[in-house]
Amino acid sequence: MACWLYEGILLFAVAxxxxxxxxVVTQMRHALQYREALAVFVALAMGAYCTWCWHKGQTLPMRTWRIAIVDRHGQRLTLGRAATRYVYCSIWLLPPLALARGAQLTRWEIAVVCAGWIAFWALLSRFHPQRQFWHDAMAGTRLVSASPSK
Known part of the structure; x- marks a missing residue:
């Protein structure tokens, strides 16, 4: 999970x-102008970052924590499989955010719902036969220990 938090810091920079x-491109004059388009653009930018790095085998935090990502057969991910993994990774956040939007929750309530869902989704990995996260199982990927870089 420390790698995940480090990844969040880098994704914040990407966002x-x-x-x-x-x-700059849309010449936004107000923070709410084009809000939905901005959210889609940021999600696509983060997806491009994750997909490219996973295709290469590791993101910077994964390299720091000596974690690599491979497919079921131990091979490097294709761009398509890496993109599929990114889509499945949205399970970590989209369900609670969709619930929060529909229920008109406050920011603190959204934070609690998101934290609860993330904890629940992480604990579900205990029920997988190889103890991997379900988004990896669905995408046909797995995290493995990487040898130290020389």
Missing amino acids: LVAALVFS
Whole structure:
């Protein structure tokens, strides 16, 4: 999970740069202008970052924690499989955010719902035969220990 938190910091930077590019290109004058389009653009930018890095075998945090990602057969991921994994990774956040949007929850309530869902989804990995996260099982990927870089 430490790798996951480190990844979140890098994804925040990716989202920040993507939002800057979007706002300059669209000449946004107000924070709520084109809000939905901005969200889609940021999600696509983060998807491009994750897909490219997973296709290469590791993101920077994965390299730091000596974790690699491979397919079921131990081979490097194709771009398509890496993109599929990114889509399945949305299970970590989309269900609670969809619930929060429909229920008109406050920010603190959204935070609690998201934290509860993330904990629940993480605990479900205990029920997988190889103890891997379900998004990896569905995408046909797995995390493995990587040898130290020289």
